Amino acid sequence: MKKIGIAFFLGAVSFSLSAKEGMWIPYLLKQLNEAEMRDMGLQITAEDIYSLNHSSLKDAIVHFGGGCTAELISGEGLLLTNHHCGYGQIQAHSSLEQDYLKNGFWAMNREEELTNPTLTAAIVKYMRDVTNEVMVGVDPAAPQKERLRKIGENARALIEKEETETGYNIEVEPFFYGNQYILVAKETFRDVRLVGAPPSSIGKYGADTDNWMWPRHTGDFSLFRVYAGKDNAPADISEENIPYRPKQFLTVNLNGFQNGDFTMVYGFPGRTQEYLPANEVSYIMYNYNPLRISVRDQILKILDEKMRKDDATRIKYAAKYARISNGWKKWIGEVNGLKETDALGKKQELENAFRAKLSQNADLTRSYGYVLDSLNKLYAMQLPLNLQRYNYLERMYYGTELMRHMLRYRSLVKSVEEGDSTAADLSKRLAAGMEDFYKDYDQAVDGEVFEKVFPDYIRDVHQEPLPELLAELKGMNEKKQMDFSQKLFEDCVVLRNPEKFVSLLESNSAKAVKMLKKDRAYRLASASYEHYRESLSAAAGPLADAAEELQGAYIKALREVFPERRFYPDANSTLRVAYGKVEPYDPVDGILYKTQTFLEGVMAKHVPGDYEFDLPEKLIELYNEKDYGPYAQEGRLPVCFIASNHTTGGNSGSPALNGSGELIGLNFDRAWEGTMSDLNYDISRCRNIMVDIRYVLFIVDKFAGAGYLLKEMRFAEPETPVQLPAEILPSEKN
Ligand code: ARG
Ligand code: GLU
Numbered sequence: 023m024k025k026i027g028i029a030f031f032l033g034a035v036s037f038s039l040s041a042k043e044g045m046w047i048p049y050l051l052k053q054l055n056e057a058e059m060r061d062m063g064l065q066i067t068a069e070d071i072y073s074l075n076h077s078s079l080k081d082a083i084v085h086f087g088g089g090c091t092a093e094l095i096s097g098e099g100l101l102l103t104n105h106h107c108g109y110g111q112i113q114a115h116s117s118l119e120q121d122y123l124k125n126g127f128w129a130m131n132r133e134e135e136l137t138n139p140t141l142t143a144a145i146v147k148y149m150r151d152v153t154n155e156v157m158v159g160v161d162p163a164a165p166q167k168e169r170l171r172k173i174g175e176n177a178r179a180l181i182e183k184e185e186t187e188t189g190y191n192i193e194v195e196p197f198f199y200g201n202q203y204i205l206v207a208k209e210t211f212r213d214v215r216l217v218g219a220p221p222s223s224i225g226k227y228g229a230d231t232d233n234w235m236w237p238r239h240t241g242d243f244s245l246f247r248v249y250a251g252k253d254n255a256p257a258d259i260s261e262e263n264i265p266y267r268p269k270q271f272l273t274v275n276l277n278g279f280q281n282g283d284f285t286m287v288y289g290f291p292g293r294t295q296e297y298l299p300a301n302e303v304s305y306i307m308y309n310y311n312p313l314r315i316s317v318r319d320q321i322l323k324i325l326d327e328k329m330r331k332d333d334a335t336r337i338k339y340a341a342k343y344a345r346i347s348n349g350w351k352k353w354i355g356e357v358n359g360l361k362e363t364d365a366l367g368k369k370q371e372l373e374n375a376f377r378a379k380l381s382q383n384a385d386l387t388r389s390y391g392y393v394l395d396s397l398n399k400l401y402a403m404q405l406p407l408n409l410q411r412y413n414y415l416e417r418m419y420y421g422t423e424l425m426r427h428m429l430r431y432r433s434l435v436k437s438v439e440e441g442d443s444t445a446a447d448l449s450k451r452l453a454a455g456m457e458d459f460y461k462d463y464d465q466a467v468d469g470e471v472f473e474k475v476f477p478d479y480i481r482d483v484h485q486e487p488l489p490e491l492l493a494e495l496k497g498m499n500e501k502k503q504m505d506f507s508q509k510l511f512e513d514c515v516v517l518r519n520p521e522k523f524v525s526l527l528e529s530n531s532a533k534a535v536k537m538l539k540k541d542r543a544y545r546l547a548s549a550s551y552e553h554y555r556e557s558l559s560a561a562a563g564p565l566a567d568a569a570e571e572l573q574g575a576y577i578k579a580l581r582e583v584f585p586e587r588r589f590y591p592d593a594n595s596t597l598r599v600a601y602g603k604v605e606p607y608d609p610v611d612g613i614l615y616k617t618q619t620f621l622e623g624v625m626a627k628h629v630p631g632d633y634e635f636d637l638p639e640k641l642i643e644l645y646n647e648k649d650y651g652p653y654a655q656e657g658r659l660p661v662c663f664i665a666s667n668h669t670t671g672g673n674s675g676s677p678a679l680n681g682s683g684e685l686i687g688l689n690f691d692r693a694w695e696g697t698m699s700d701l702n703y704d705i706s707r708c709r710n711i712m713v714d715i716r717y718v719l720f721i722v723d724k725f726a727g728a729g730y731l732l733k734e735m736r737f738a739e740p741e742t743p744v745q746l747p748a749e750i751l752p753s754e755k756n
Pocket of ligand 1: 345674690692
């Protein structure tokens with residue numbers, strides 16, 4: 023009786039992985055996913071998605087600036103990504119007179135496209151398992167440090183050899199915590215020009231209030247173009263360059279989709295941790311996230327108050343606010359989602375099943391019996407250290423601008439002290455960068471933040487050895503601490519007399535350094551950073567290495583113990599495919615979220631003059647005239663939609679493709695109730711949010727009058743005759 027019970031129980035756990043969960047390695051789709059994908063509605067083959075031998079969809083997928091995804095949508099290098107991915111570039115080209123963030127930007131011909139000195143666009147040429155090559159000469163019995171050194175050496179040799187042979191950028195990335203290594207070859211383009219961006223009132227509509235939320239009404243897109251040398255290969259920015267001619271670009275489908283339709287997202291997800299044990303997930307839920315959330319609560323409250331009172335402050339702090347609130351809001355959603363879906367219970371269930379299986383098999387017990395207990399002990403040891411890490415990072419690093427800013431001078435102080443001949447140059451470069459700091463800095467705002475977080479930082483920092491200054495501050499009473507923090511701002515060399523400080527940096531770096539070394543802000547920034555880098559790292563580093571090793575053993579064990587279950591590696595910024603369906607979700611009793619939003623919903627949120635919910639006049643006019651052209655769906659203009667694709671940060675800008683591999687949307691966010699998918703995906707509520715390609719092209723064509731760009735695109739045959747402008751109809755059948 024008992025035996026049957028266990029077998030049944032295990033069966034249930036083994037297949038608990040939802041059909042749609044996962045971020046899959048493209049070259050393994052055929053083996054692991056193709057049959058299921060086709061069952062769900064995929065009409066093309068795995069080989070059409072990723073192929074080594076001929077061109078495939080992968081040739082149209084671009085790693086944009088290293089952090090986002092983008093896709094090629096024309097034979098002339100036209101690139102589609104998110105507005106929030108191109109934000110830095112759009113901002114860099116903006117000035118008070120020409121505010122492209124506010125008003126949008128549209129190149130009306132190739133000459134008007136804008137170059138971006140540090141922006142790159144990388145296309146994956148091939149990927150290959152190199153585990154055996156990387157493991158050559160690695161003694162499994164040697165200490166971890168020794169093994170990692172050898173692995174690093176092998177990987178570097180491999181990279182060097184292959185880079186010389188191919189001219190591509192080669193990376194070797196660990197998967198499954200080092201159980202597997204995959205080599206990735208990329209062609210990296212360096213001339214990527216800005217083509218178009220809607221005003222923020224469309225591209226960032228709803229800003230922080232709507233961020234991570236469904237229903238959503240944001241047109242989060244921008245357009246770039248990849249340029250290459252005459253040989254179609256990557257080249258430095260030059261007038262001689264011509265638009266890149268890709269091996270493949272995406273076909274746009276304006277015919278829409280229905281609930282239940284297959285979708286996939288092809289891109290570069292950044293980081294997930296799906297295989298943590300329940301204990302560590304509980305630390306994230308009850309310790310790490312709450313600390314980080316509570317500090318950011320304090321900071322955001324101060325920023326919000328000041329931004330609402332004063333327009334100049336609002337402009338200065340909008341980007342900083344967005345940065346701090348993005349993580350804050352995600353973590354709140356994550357904790358709620360983990361609780362509401364009983365993630366801990368599910369993880370525990372898996373661990374019980376795992377232990378039960380081990381107990382039936384002496385070999386497995388010998389190999390892996392120690393893993394879970396050791397891992398749990400280790401994570402418990404890390405707890406106080408991680409809390410101190412976040413104490414520093416949240417309060418002193420991300421929290422207080424002045425503290426972070428002062429760290430810039432550490433290398434100057436060092437090079438002056440060491441008599442380095444480049445010190446004067448470095449000092450001049452720092453001086454040149456000062457304008458950027460002062461432009462968006464408000465001492466009253468930052469001072470208030472500092473006063474709030476500083477006493478807590480001092481209270482919570484304790485790992486020995488403590489730098490002298492920190493020990494001294496810990497010994498002070500509250501009044502003395504207050505006194506210190508007030509003087510820290512009042513007397514700060516950077517703030518007291520900016521002109522004088524900048525000219526000192528320009529002309530007399532030795533004197534600047536002398537002043538810095540006496541400066542309270544510099545001394546505190548330095549001491550707290552050193553404590554973080556040295557005392558904390560010394561204690562935490564070995565534990566982190568051990569955790570990495572044990573996580574590797576745990577996932578190896580899971581795969582052996584549950585051979586019938588499919589495992590996907592955690593995201594690591596390599597190319598992946600996620601697939602799911604357009605489907606609603608009901609995260610709260612009594613609420614069912616529909617899958618699509620429309621322009622009516624955009625209008626309903628309109629608050630004239632508001633910095634998050636204002637709208638351009640022109641869009642309102644188009645709405646009033648219902649002038650939607652071929653972009654309408656039964657008389658309404660679709661804006662955003664959701665599906666059950668498993669995505670994370672880095673998937674921003676990824677294409678959403680239908681069963682035929684055609685472009686129907688652009689990924690840019692996840693629904694708040696499901697942000698815990700980074701730790702524990704749950705089909706009942708994890709949804710990715712995409713802007714409908716019809717809204718994107720409506721904005722390009724009808725709103726911006728840049729419809730000339732549509733001529734380079736390729737459109738799927740309309741299933742039902744919609745009125746496409748003659749010039750964008752497919753010219754020949756294929
Ligand atoms: N939540 C989206 C992503 O992680 C969009 C972030 C940008 N938008 C914003 N309002 N902060 O990263
Ligand atoms: N906005 C995220 C990004 O920038 C994507 C949303 C997510 O985390 O899923 O990558």
